[in-house]
Amino acid sequence: MPKTVLIVDDHPGFRASARRMLEASGYAVVGEAADGEEAVTAAGVLAPDLVLLDVQLPDVDGFEVAARLQGLERTPAVVLTSSRDRADFGDAVAESPARGFIAKAELSGPALAELVG
């Protein structure tokens, strides 16, 4: 059974590319969300195995969303992503409950598999 994924990003273009990449890599994309609130709600409903979470969202940032997702009954694995480098966020990535961070430029099936198996 493929891993289920929720994609959270405010850019539809990126979501479409990410969906195609993930599906090509054997993931089942079960939903997309454009902001933090929508992401938390969708994760509660869809209970995905993995949330690919953009750090910069229009409402709350990805770190805040990752923390909130920890409160869900079934906690998904969270992978943060951004068009920026990990270093641009200082210690925030290390301190967040997320499994890891992949820059958008390096985002690929194998890179994801390395973090979440």
Added chain:
Amino acid sequence: MSGLRRALVALGVLATLLGLLSTALVLTSDHASPRGLLLALILATGWSFAFTGLFAWDRRPQNNTGPLMTAVGFAWFFQALSASNNEWIFAIGILGQNLSFAILVHLLVTFPSGRLRTRLQIVTVGIAYLATGPLNWLWALFTDPSAQGNCQGCPENPVLVGGAEGVANVINALQVIGGSVSIVLAIGLLIRNWRRSSAAERRVLTPVLATGGLAFSVLLVQLVAGELGASNTFKGVTFITAVTIFACLPFAFLAGLLRSRIGRAEEVSSALSAENEQLTAELEAKVEELRASRHRIVEAGYAERRRVERDLHDGAQQRLMALTMTLRLAREKLDADPAASAELLDEAMEELGAATAELREFARGIHPVVLSDRGLAAALGGLAERSPVPVEIAAAPEERLPMPVESAAYFVVAESLTNVARYAGAELATVRVERRDGVLEVEVTDDGAGGADPGAGTGLRGLADRVAAIDGSFAVRSEPGEGTTVEARIPCA
């Protein structure tokens, strides 16, 4: 020389001649004594009043003080006429000898304006004139000084209608009472004037009123003492004292005049100081405005950088990220599914085209290269071409202008056209940019809905600051239903 100046010079010559005539009359007088002292007092007082009066008249033609002082001086010479051995000249002297005191009362109670204003002033001055004028003339008809002990050697009175000592005494008593009343009233008025005046006015009034008040007081003592039968010596001393003080009066007037100049200088200084304070306040407001505007410009700079970063991040960078992923996918599928790979490559090229266009647009937003390369007219043409609302360029300068001016004008038009497209619902926008008298006038009008609030958005505010930074002015007129006009005037001398 003005007519007034000529008349004043003529009066000056007349005063000089009167002084010389007085000298001759007193020195040849059989009855005046002591001649030297009398002459000195007559000349000192007469000339000093006449000449200081003429001086004051010349300086302040609208003020009655000068004419009144001059009149006192001229009237004073009647005293010398009464020293004459000629009976008619003597008579004229007797008739007019006290008139100068009445004019002096007039002068003092109305100082510094010289104008009679209150009823009390009119009564005071009226009594003084009555006592020294008509009553004195009446008295002269009934008395013969030469027949009295105190005027030995005087000529006979040619206007005497009859020696009536009783009538003369009554008239004389009326004169003394009138004179005393007017002097008391005058002293009272002087004190009241002084008390009512401001510190600045007192500087002018004090020398005049103090000297005048003192002279009147001494004269009053002399008058009353004379009636109470004081000795001739006492009367003589008090009279000479009063007259000596009178002789000083013109200098008190001059001192007052001088002080009034100092006072005016202080007023001017005070006015300048007030104006200075106002200017300082205006300057401070201007500095505060500049400080606020500078702050906004710095803020706008940061905001602009944030916008650039955000635009890059949200726009071209996202497209490039997506492009990366698409290319990576295409690469992965290249061997297994070449057809899918080719489709992904097509998609990638399309994405790349969009990213390039977006970057171009973005770069133009930072600085339009056409503006620096080809000038304002070409850049405005580009703006008009890209505007979704039809734009008519009514005027655009073909010559090159300083870069900050071109840039400010360009962004005023660009932002205004963006607003027209977004909010105005207009069918046509008109752009007019003209250089006139060292000022670049920029005007963007539309036929849209109007009602734009310049304070509401950051766009117009930013434009205003950008224009203000190069000493220009910026205004928006936008009545509801009448379209919007954005105007900027940028100095470009």
